[in-house]
Amino acid sequence: MLSFISKRLLVALLVCLTVSALSFGLMFVSGDPAIAIAGAGGRAEDAEAIRVAYGFDRPLIVQYLDWIGNALTGNLGQSIYFNVPVTEIIGNRVGVTLTLGFISFLVALVIAVPLGVAAALRPNGWLDRFALVIAVSGQAIPSFWLGLMAIVVFGVWYGWVPISGADTWQGYILPVIVLSYYAIPELMRITRSGMIDVLATDYVRAARAKGLPMHLVISRHALRNAVLPLVSLAAVQLGQLLSGSIVIESVFALNGLGRLAWESLLRSDLPVVQAIILVLSLLYVVLTTLADILNAVLDPRLRGNS
């Protein structure tokens, strides 16, 4: 197990290095950053001055090592637009995104997994069909539209929840519903199909042949094997919920990372964009690594020679 974890961590480290190089490179694929900072009306001399001031005249590798060195010490540079440290800006916004993402993820799991299991127990039963309707509608309805409708109905017509912002916890209710509704279909369907596969295996039959009651057969024998693919998917889903909530944050006017990324792109605030990409990518690396380790805990075959 220990060797599995250390191998997995080494891979994660290599991925982190690649990711950092890519997010650093983004700064330059979009054109000369100095000209971008100088703006449309900037003169060539301004751009040249900026180039020297920001160190863009140095060799790329030096700039990269400089940037990564700073990043490792927690310094992600200065925001060009606000002229304050990037970490400070991100720090102010990350809480909203994490709260929204994690709560939506938990809500989605709590609904999707039991529903997927129940659907698998009686394929084509009424519950399975109901779950299919949820899944199809969840995948078909764009979340921005659902978000707007929810605001109109529950915010404007009924006035049950605030229509925008997250100053109070009530502000999170609609975004969480919309975001988890977006995440539920995939989680539910992988639970359902995994469960159907596992329920047809001989070891589930063997468990029933031992005279175990159905709830134990499901919880101890079936679910544990059925969640293996779910774990990997859930890690990616959580990453998406944390990084992909740009639309939701915009619709509900929540000041999270997604919205910050969008605004910073519009302002050509490249250090902020760069940092957000780095943070979110690293988050993916951490999540998938954790998922792999969790899978190894659940499935001894993945641990290699034990």
Add this chain to the structure above:
Amino acid sequence: MTEMMLDIRNLKVSIPTDRGMLNAVRGVDLQIAKGETLCLVGESGCGKSLTATSIMGLLPRYAKVTSDRFEMAGQDLGTKTDAKLAKLRGRDVAMIFQDPTSALNPTLTIGRQLTEGVMRHEKLSRSEADARAIEMLDRVGIANPAARLTQYPHGFSGGQRQRIMIASALMGRPGLLIADEPTTALDVTIQAQILTLLGELQADLGLSLLLITHDLGVVAAIADTVAVMYAGRIAERASAVELFAAPRHPYTKGLLAAIPVPGVTRRGSELPAIPGRVPGLIGTMQGCAFRDRCSIAGPECVHDPVPLVSIGKGHSVECVKAAEVPA
């Protein structure tokens, strides 16, 4: 009268399909005495596995199972078979499967899988259950059993896994063990070991053994009694000795003729095969199911019911022309 471990009359299993009801088991009578080894033989699709699975009550919900009588371990399970079977599973009757690799849960330790049944049924403590698991593993020939309880199935070979499955089935000290092609997935040398083990355990523990197989070599090695199944019914039933020496059903004769005999069957010569193929089992069937492939079939074979002809003690044939079959 010997004591019966299992007595089933007129067992029927039907499975709904898009093309109609598939009547896979069409009225099977099965009796197994205490301590008897009965082999249920037949080709793929003849209903032998469904028969065994229905005895365990493990068929999927959509399968329709009926019987006129269903007695196991001295209990009349009557009509509410399923609920009562659930209570007998793992205690009075246990089952081992064809492929031991897929019959062991890959994510649970051997110890857990062996002990979970008896810890529930007999309210054994963990250490008591572990002690019994060690005893059973030792009995089925797993070396160093105590240390292996904490290991996972993937650390064992195929033959060892089948031994573990057998140990697991015996944990609840059942009277009846159902083995569904227990050697099919194993190497030939391992097959022999597992069969020997089953035979030993059967003798030592006084088990009744219902062994499903299509391998007549297995039958010869282990069976007291053989029931030959064809198209959902039992065509012939006899003691193993008598069945091999004097088969009476044309189908049984065909099966036995198809076994190559070293030294007798010439190399490269074609083995005799039964012409035609198994009839479809959807819908009802009139008369003898084998008549289209039978060399001695006549007009009387179309009539229902096909008579069950008794030939001596414990030997019965479902064939109207049984008397004409040259013994």
